[in-house]
Amino acid sequence: MRSGNIRAGFSKSAHLCRVTHAQLRQWFYAQLTEKYDQGELESMYHWCAEEIEGWSRAQLYLQHETQVKDEKQWSEVVDRLHTSEPIQYIFGKASFMGLELEVDSSVLIPRPETEELVTMVLELEKEKELSVVDIGTGSGCIPLALKSARNKWMVMGCDISVDALSVAEKNALTLALNVEFNQVDVTQDWPYEGIDIIVSNPPYIPEELSDTLDKNVLEHEPHIALFSPKNDPIYFFRHITEVAVRAGVKRVYFETHATDMGDLVSQLAKIWNGNIQVRQDMGAKDRFLILS
Ligand SMILES: C[S@@+](CC[C@H](N)C(=O)[O-])C[C@H]1O[C@@H](n2cnc3c(N)ncnc32)[C@H](O)[C@@H]1O
Incomplete structure (x- = not known):
């Protein structure tokens, strides 16, 4: 079931403190799994983590228990991904021949x-x-x-x-x-x-x-x-x-x-x-x- 609210998908204890990264990852995949294949989800998740949390791919796997900084932004991004909006438009950038380009x-x-x-x-x-x-x-x-x-x-x-x-x-x-x-x-x-x-x-x-x-x-x-x-x-x-x-x-x-x-x-x-x-x-x- 899709819900734009990250916390709605977790147990009561998760409501008492901030959502951890491991929980966020589970929520992200559950929200979008019907729409995107595994490879796409993986790459979108890495992109979001880098843009929203500032974590590189390597850092990401060391952050399971770290609390998520900006739940609201994750929710907004997932909502937009749900409408099939390309992730490049969401973050306003695309890479081309090693150049980072602004796109809209x-x-x-x-x-x-x-x-x-x-x-x-x-x-x-x-x-x-x-x-x-x-x-x-x-x-x-x-x-x-x-x-x-x-x-x-x-x-x-x-x-x-x-x-x-x-x-x-x-x-x-x-x-x-x-x-x-x-x-x-x-x-x-x-x-x-x-x-x-x-x-x-x-x-x-x-x-x-x-x-x-x-x-x-x-x-x-x-x-x-x-x-x-x-x-x-x-x-x-x-x-x-x-x-x-x-x-x-x-x-x-x-x-x-x-x-x-x-x-x-x-x-x-x-x-x-x-x-x-x-x-x-x-x-x-x-x-x-x-x-x-
Ligand atoms: C397929 S896109 C290519 C964009 C870019 N070169 C790329 O490869 O990502 C085609 C481009 O042609 C432009 N275009 C459409 N009609 C045109 C016209 N009559 N004269 C000049 N450019 C036109 C569109 O605005 C669009 O930016």
Whole structure:
């Protein structure tokens, strides 16, 4: 039975003193066990203990009898986890390529596949000086990670969402990384000149597939970051490739939906007069496109 009150689940004696950490752990798992699998619970519990109690994973196991500092905060967090809100939004942060980024519900939570995209760009682009634009930058994860690894590159990020841009700008400031962010609707304008590389993880999910998404994604992450307009999964890939051709960009790196790559490649081949390479992600799914 779920109860937002930590003490409601314990014996009378527990009501007389503060709740211990061992009791808290038992309560946390009992509250959320129907919703999350064991691995997820474990990792969420560690995250909460670090944020709320200030305990590292190693410290946690020495604290069984220690009293919990802030029961109210634990209750509030469990209530939010119960609504499937991603833990990154609850604590307002996410980690990406070793950087700690601020996130809120106006930006997509950066994914491990996007770390693979950045790693691929860093491996393949050897020039010391390059100008790079990330289209649909969200939290700014891609350009900030590129800039932190290649200080000499000129790196920019753009997005249609003013709220996302304000998160990206805050992240650049906090990390002291010189990345410029601009508001751009890539289907309408392109304010840049002399760009070598475009990187993009654009919205690519057709709205008709919305019921295949997990509740935590569908109900909490921004739909403008998820769904491609007009139920057309190729919409942004086509627009961005057209921009790249018009602007004389040398190479484009895309993260994609990992389905129907054949159709996507043949559509883009009508626009891009060069090589189009498909690369797989760590799960052996066709995921990335390199236009060169
Ligand atoms: C899938 S998210 C990617 C966010 C971030 N790059 C990442 O990988 O975590 C796509 C982003 O594209 C932005 N976007 C949507 N429509 C756009 C448009 N017409 N022009 C520019 N950006 C757009 C959304 O606001 C969102 O931030």
